[in-house]
Every structure is written in structure tokens, then in C-alpha cells.
Amino acid sequence: MALQHVDGHARRVVLPEALARFSTDITHVQRSRLRAMTYVALGVDTLMILSSMLVGFVFRGTGKYPFAAAAAILVVWLGMLAVRRSYDSERIGVGSEEFKNVITATIASFALFASVGFVLEITDGRRFLIGTFAAGLFLLPLGRRLMRVWVFERRRAGHLMRRTLVIGEGRSLKELKVRLSFDPRTGFQVVESMPGPSAGPRGIDGWLDQVEQAIVDQDVDAVAISQTSSITSEVIRRLSWRLEGPNVALLVAPALGDATGPRLNIRPAAGLPLLHLDEPRLTGPQALLKRGTDILVSGLGLLLISPLLLLIALAIRITSPGRALFIQDRVGQAGEVYRLVKFRSMYEGSEQIRTDTLGSLAGDPESYRTDPRVTPLGRFLRRWSLDELPQLWNVLMGEMSLVGPRPMLVEELPLLGTTDHRRHLTKPGMTGLWQVAGRKEVMWNERMQMDLRYVENWSPALDLVILAKTVKAVATGRGAH
Numbered sequence: 001m002a003l004q005h006v007d008g009h010a011r012r013v014v015l016p017e018a019l020a021r022f023s024t025d026i027t028h029v030q031r032s033r034l035r036a037m038t039y040v041a042l043g044v045d046t047l048m049i050l051s052s053m054l055v056g057f058v059f060r061g062t063g064k065y066p067f068a069a070a071a072a073i074l075v076v077w078l079g080m081l082a083v084r085r086s087y088d089s090e091r092i093g094v095g096s097e098e099f100k101n102v103i104t105a106t107i108a109s110f111a112l113f114a115s116v117g118f119v120l121e122i123t124d125g126r127r128f129l130i131g132t133f134a135a136g137l138f139l140l141p142l143g144r145r146l147m148r149v150w151v152f153e154r155r156r157a158g159h160l161m162r163r164t165l166v167i168g169e170g171r172s173l174k175e176l177k178v179r180l181s182f183d184p185r186t187g188f189q190v191v192e193s194m195p196g197p198s199a200g201p202r203g204i205d206g207w208l209d210q211v212e213q214a215i216v217d218q219d220v221d222a223v224a225i226s227q228t229s230s231i232t233s234e235v236i237r238r239l240s241w242r243l244e245g246p247n248v249a250l251l252v253a254p255a256l257g258d259a260t261g262p263r264l265n266i267r268p269a270a271g272l273p274l275l276h277l278d279e280p281r282l283t284g285p286q287a288l289l290k291r292g293t294d295i296l297v298s299g300l301g302l303l304l305i306s307p308l309l310l311l312i313a314l315a316i317r318i319t320s321p322g323r324a325l326f327i328q329d330r331v332g333q334a335g336e337v338y339r340l341v342k343f344r345s346m347y348e349g350s351e352q353i354r355t356d357t358l359g360s361l362a363g364d365p366e367s368y369r370t371d372p373r374v375t376p377l378g379r380f381l382r383r384w385s386l387d388e389l390p391q392l393w394n395v396l397m398g399e400m401s402l403v404g405p406r407p408m409l410v411e412e413l414p415l416l417g418t419t420d421h422r423r424h425l426t427k428p429g430m431t432g433l434w435q436v437a438g439r440k441e442v443m444w445n446e447r448m449q450m451d452l453r454y455v456e457n458w459s460p461a462l463d464l465v466i467l468a469k470t471v472k473a474v475a476t477g478r479g480a481h
Contacts, residue, residue, distance in 0.1 A: 038087045041144070045078065049140070052136040056133075058131070060127045060131065072113075081102065081105045086102055086105060092151065093185075094187070102140045106133060106137055162221040162222045164220065165193070166226070167224070167225045169195050172253075176226040177190050192217075195230070196235065207235075224251040236252060282455075286460060312389075319376070320344075326342050327341055328409070330428065332407065332428055338400075343387040343390060346373040346375060392430070398427075403429040403430070404428050404432055406434070
């Protein structure tokens with residue numbers, strides 16, 4: 001039986017909906033504004049690969065330069081990057097996967113050429129090969145990082161955005177719109193929203209036509225769906241068929257809250273690819289690695305910066321009356337109370353008028369900015385996070401970690417909801433997600449969400465990312481009141 005049939009009125013071939021991507025009636029939208037990222041990424045990678053080869057030539061020293069091998073390396077390296085989807089505009093400037101793809105493509109290219117050299121017994125270019133790919137492991141991620149800065153700046157100006165149609169109902173629709181619009185760096189611009197299909201006379205068919213029309217009218221690049229009772233698997237399947245033609249991305253927000261990242265895995269069971277939600281990875285070898293890192297870094301840190309700590313303590317004693325160290329009860333892992341140590345940045349006795357000054361236990365960004373309890377030296381210490389350095393002692397003693405949810409005051413516990421207490425599954429940290437997102441400028445509810453996201457999705461890689469972003473946060477001073 002033929003899959004095609006002829007429309008008697010228009011005398012044209014009409015394809016089944018499942019083959020909509022082959023329909024000549026569908027206009028393929030030109031995504032030039034998004035393809036620009038692909039071209040820039042290709043140019044940046046090419047420049048970094050050539051720079052890596054220059055390092056390889058220097059590392060090689062004297063002798064004939066292997067220009068033919070260099071040309072082959074460039075082609076294969078770029079090919080490996082393309083295979084890893086490093087030039088997919090949907091993956092550029094998004095998450096840590098972009099850097100992972102660049103690194104794995106670099107390692108795969110090196111492995112390929114090293115294997116060919118071993119089989120063919122080529123020994124002349126070993127130093128060039130090692131120097132090139134060693135430099136590439138540093139330069140290519142650096143290039144992507146610099147490009148990400150460019151992409152973020154363009155998106156803050158309203159460019160390189162994915163015009164997004166959001167589908168859903170009620171609270172789930174509102175939440176999805178807020179999350180997509182919260183940070184322009186993610187690249188989503190919500191231009192239209194609509195509910196799911198209704199039980200009208202045309203049902204799903206009429207609704208799909210409305211979606212297609214909205215895509216054309218608003219020049220949509222992506223459709224984001226918030227799962228509701230009207231959005232069934234059949235609806236998502238048929239919508240995905242329609243979107244294949246104009247090449248519009250389909251995003252489905254799972255009803256799994258913040259349980260994503262390393263906890264979410266697809267495993268076959270009962271003949272189905274089921275989503276498995278693992279327990280938070282807070283025990284076992286990874287937890288031992290985290291604790292070992294804490295001991296090593298805090299121990300060496302205290303030893304190396306001890307002269308600086310003495311100078312800060314002396315300056316505090318000279319500039320304002322009172323002790324140099326401020327010791328306060330904080331809530332640690334499993335709700336245990338411990339004694340946090342930091343440099344005093346306020347006038348003596350200021351903790352007793354906290355609520356009167358800030359207006360509430362949680363406070364707000366502006367109240368922290370104008371807090372009169374902070375001494376002039378204290379403002380300098382807070383600007384550069386120097387007042388936090390004594391907490392390395394808490395880390396060494398096992399009461400804190402380098403990275404984790406920021407430690408709470410005991411009197412702040414009544415502010416927590418039932419779910420918020422899960423932030424105490426792990427040790428509090430000297431830095432954390434909301435610390436690198438703006439510190440005191442982050443509202444209370446957002447802090448709790450970030451802390452929960454960290455606990456639910458913790459991994460060593462996430463700790464490394466937060467530590468790297470902490471350097472930037474300290475340098476810029478955003479939210480350091």
C-alpha cells in the first residue's frame with residue numbers, strides 16, 4: 001500500500017503526519033541568528049587548534065616540520081568535534097557538556113593519531129603530536145570559555161535568543177515561563193504561550209494546527225511543554241512529528257522537580273527504557289574523595305596563609321574594639337549545631353540587633369547593602385571574602401566542606417519548609433551555588449532552591465565548577481555586602 005495519496009481538489013501529494021518532515025508544504029525556517037554561533041565556534045576551534053600546533057612545533061624543536069600531518073590533524077580534530085556535536089547551536093553556551101565534548105574529542109583525536117603512528121612505526125613526530133594535543137586540552141576549552149562570554153553578552157543584549165512557545169496550564173505554565181525567562185544567558189525568549197489540546201470537535205488535530213500557526217506567526221525556534229493532564233505521550237509524539245519539518249526544537253519539562261543531573265539515569269526494565277532516580281550521591285568513594293580534598297586544601301591553605309590571617313586579626317583589633325574572631329552557632333550536617341569561626345566584620349554585639357536592622361531574619365538584598373553594623377574594615381574584608389578564611393579550620397575539623405550549602409543560623413530554622421531541611425543532608429560549605437550566583441543579592445527562596453539543587457545533584461565535577469566560579473565571584477564582588 002502506498003503511503004502517499006493525492007488530494008483531489010488541489011491535485012497534490014499529501015503525506016501522512018508521521019512523515020511531515022518530508023512535506024514540501026512546510027517552510028523550513030532560516031535560523032541564521034542561531035547558526036552564527038556554529039560558525040563562530042568553528043572559527044574559534046580552528047584558531048585554537050592552529051595555536052596548539054604552533055606549540056607542538058616549538059615542542060618538537062629542530063627538524064622538518066610535519067605540515068602534511070598538521071593538515072590531517074586539523075581535519076580529523078574538527079571532524080571529531082563535529083561528531084561530538086560541538087557545533088550544535090543548541091549545545092553551545094549551555095552547561096558543562098560543551099567542555100566535556102571538546103575534551104573527549106581532543107582525547108579521541110590524539111588516540112587515533114597515536115594508534116596510527118604506533119601501527120605504522122612512525123617515531124619522527126611524537127614530540128609534535130604530544131605537544132599539540134597537550135596544548136589543545138588547555139586551549140580548546142579556553143576558546144569555548146571566551147566564546148561563552150561573547151554569547152552571554154550578546155544574549156544580555158537580546159541577540160542569539162531562541163524564540164520560544166510555551167505550552168501548559170496553570171501553575172506549571174507560569175513556573176516554566178519564569179524559569180525560561182529568569183536568566184537571558186540560557187538563551188530562551190518566551191514570545192507566546194498557549195494551553196494544551198481540549199476535547200473540542202477537532203481535538204488534537206485542531207490544536208496541532210494552532211501550534212503550527214503560532215510557530216509561523218511568532219517565528220518560533222523552540223517549543224517548551226510543561227506536562228499537564230492534557231499533554232499525553234500521544235500529544236507529545238504527534239507534536240514532535242509536526243516540528244521535524246520546520247526544524248523547531250521540542251523541550252519537555254519533566255515532572256521531577258530538581259531531581260536531574262547525575263541522579264537521573266535511563267535503565268531498561270521490563271522491556272521499557274525507564275527513568276531511575278538514584279539516591280543523592282553523598283556516601284561511598286565520592287564522599288571520601290570530597291573529604292580527602294577538604295582535608296588537603298584546608299590544611300595547606302591554613303599553613304600557607306597563616307601570615308595573612310595574623311595581619312587581618314591585628315588590623316581588626318586596631319581599627320575597632322573587640323575580639324578579632326567572631327564565633328557563632330550554625331546548623332551543620334543532619335541538623336547538628338557547631339561553632340563557626342570567621343573574622344569579625346561588625347561592631348561588637350551587632351548580632352543582638354540583627355532583626356531590628358534587617359527587618360526580618362531572612363533580610364533582603366538592600367538591607368544587607370546598607371547594614372550599619374559593618375565596620376569600614378569589615379566592608380573591605382567582606383568585599384574580598386577575607387572574613388571567611390578562618391572557616392578553613394571548620395573544614396579541617398570536618399564540620400564544614402569547601403563546597404556546600406551555606407551554614408544557617410539556628411534562629412533561621414523556623415523559616416525552612418519541610419523540603420528545605422534536605423539542605424542539611426550534606427555539610428555546609430565555605431562557598432556554594434547561591435554564593436557564586438550573587439551572594440546577598442539572591443533572594444531567600446532562590447537560595448533554598450539552589451541549596452536543594454546542590455544536595456540532590458552533587459558530584460565532584462559540580463564542586464569543581466563552583467570553586468572555579470567562586471574565583472570570579474570574589475573578583476567581581478557582586479553581592480559582597
